[in-house]
Amino acid sequence: MHTMGSSDGDDSTNVSTTAGKIFKIIRDHGPLYANDIVKRTGLAKSTVSEYLERLLSVGLLRDEIPEGSKRRRLKVAESAGYVVGVALGQTRLNVALCDLEAEIIDSVGGPVDLVRETPDRILARAVDFARELEERAGLGPSALFGLGFSLPSPVDYAQGFPVNPPVMPGWDHFPVASYLAQEFTCPVFVDNDVNVMALAERDKGAASTPAYRKASFMLVKAGSGIGAGIVIDGEIYRGAKGAAGDIGHIGIDGDETLCRCGNRGCLEAVAGGRALAAAAEAAAASGRSPFLAEVLGRGNAVDMETLARGAASGDETCIQLICLAGSQIGNVMAKLVNFFNPPLIVISGSLVKLGERFLASIRESIYHRSTPLATADLVVKKSALLERGATMGAAILVLDEVFSHRNVGKLMRRSPG
Numbered sequence: 320m321h322t323m324g325s326s327d328g329d330d331s332t333n334v335s336t337t338a339g340k341i342f343k344i345i346r347d348h349g350p351l352y353a354n355d356i357v358k359r360t361g362l363a364k365s366t367v368s369e370y371l372e373r374l375l376s377v378g379l380l381r382d383e384i385p386e387g388s389k390r391r392r393l394k395v396a397e398s399a400g401y402v403v404g405v406a407l408g409q410t411r412l413n414v415a416l417c418d419l420e421a422e423i424i425d426s427v428g429g430p431v432d433l434v435r436e437t438p439d440r441i442l443a444r445a446v447d448f449a450r451e452l453e454e455r456a457g458l459g460p461s462a463l464f465g466l467g468f469s470l471p472s473p474v475d476y477a478q479g480f481p482v483n484p485p486v487m488p489g490w491d492h493f494p495v496a497s498y499l500a501q502e503f504t505c506p507v508f509v510d511n512d513v514n515v516m517a518l519a520e521r522d523k524g525a526a527s528t529p530a531y532r533k534a535s536f537m538l539v540k541a542g543s544g545i546g547a548g549i550v551i552d553g554e555i556y557r558g559a560k561g562a563a564g565d566i567g568h569i570g571i572d573g574d575e576t577l578c579r580c581g582n583r584g585c586l587e588a589v590a591g592g593r594a595l596a597a598a599a600e601a602a603a604a605s606g607r608s609p610f611l612a613e614v615l616g617r618g619n620a621v622d623m624e625t626l627a628r629g630a631a632s633g634d635e636t637c638i639q640l641i642c643l644a645g646s647q648i649g650n651v652m653a654k655l656v657n658f659f660n661p662p663l664i665v666i667s668g669s670l671v672k673l674g675e676r677f678l679a680s681i682r683e684s685i686y687h688r689s690t691p692l693a694t695a696d697l698v699v700k701k702s703a704l705l706e707r708g709a710t711m712g713a714a715i716l717v718l719d720e721v722f723s724h725r726n727v728g729k730l731m732r733r734s735p736g
């Protein structure tokens with residue numbers, strides 16, 4: 320649910336569109352000189368000047384004069400307002416206060432239990448965390464431009480609620496956006512975690528370099544669940560209802576492992592974090608892995624770092640488990656590469672902690688199973704943002720919406736500060 324409706328008349332629609340166009344180019348490519356903006360928009364120089372002055376006067380842009388230059392460049396006034404990005408994971412809730420360029424100013428978080436805690440309780444905690452951040456930063460009542468909320472489940476983006484999330488009792492169709500809209504006067508946007516993580520990679524991570532600007536790419540999150548965020552020509556592709564990229568439930572031929580979705584042989588049931596931890600414990604119990612047996616014997620749980628340490632110490636079982644998970648994920652990704660032919664795939668999620676051997680197995684399977692043309696320029700790399708990606712991405716989700724063409728004109732009528 321988006322609370323920012325539009326009832327602009329014709330004139331103000333044109334103003335919004337032009338202002339939005341100029342603002343987006345500065346957001347995407349700034350800081351820019353006025354001449355560059357004229358070139359990139361194709362608008363008349365006088366029009367660009369007029370709008371730049373208006374955007375400067377309401378405080379959405381600021382100028383800076385680079386050293387050794389006499390001309391000013393325009394950039395987003397990053398401190399003209401703030402957005403909150405909330406990331407709910409299986410075991411943790413993180414909330415970040417970000418500026419208008421999605422840089423994290425302050426953050427707070429704590430553990431959650433998605434299986435046992437009700438949505439009301441978790442959302443109330445998210446609200447408390449956001450209030451705490453507002454207070455610490457000394458923000459006034461109109462300083463927040465919006466709040467973005469990321470969920471580890473399929474989300475109906477237009478409605479702002481999760482749909483049929485596995486192992487999240489009480490969350491199915493729970494009106495997350497409406498609940499939060501009652502607490503905040505700013506617009507609220509809800510999306511799933513892989514989509515917002517992809518936005519973070521687009522603006523701040525692996526896909527933010529000039530080579531991939533406005534490119535198409537996939538962000539694959541390999542954690543206890545497995546999913547993909549799809550970016551096409553710089554924009555998130557959500558599909559008809561928001562379910563695009565749910566690759567964790569693609570079936571592995573011949574596998575009968577029961578998945579938490581109720582089907583059998585799903586990728587995440589075979590190669591996800593839970594499956595790996597279970598396989599590691601079984602290997603410890605059977606005596607197949609002396610390393611894992613010792614870890615469990617000391618009363619420690621087996622996590623992805625443990626498997627990576629085991630592999631580094633030469634434990635054959637740890638190496639096999641890591642390579643098998645990598646190749647199973649890679650085999651599914653190869654099908655997507657043949658279908659979608661992206662130039663870049665970014666891997667994130669807790670399985671990245673398995674290390675380079677895991678990534679190498681993914682790459683090997685993709686190259687082995689995809690057509691040569693599809694992989695000719697393909698780069699597969701791990702995310703540099705990792706955990707920060709979800710909160711930052713939730714903030715970027717908000718910025719994309721509030722700075723859409725339609726809305727920039729509206730912000731121009733809002734008093735600065």
Ligand SMILES: [Zn+2]
Binds near residue numbers: 578581
């Ligand atoms: Zn499944």
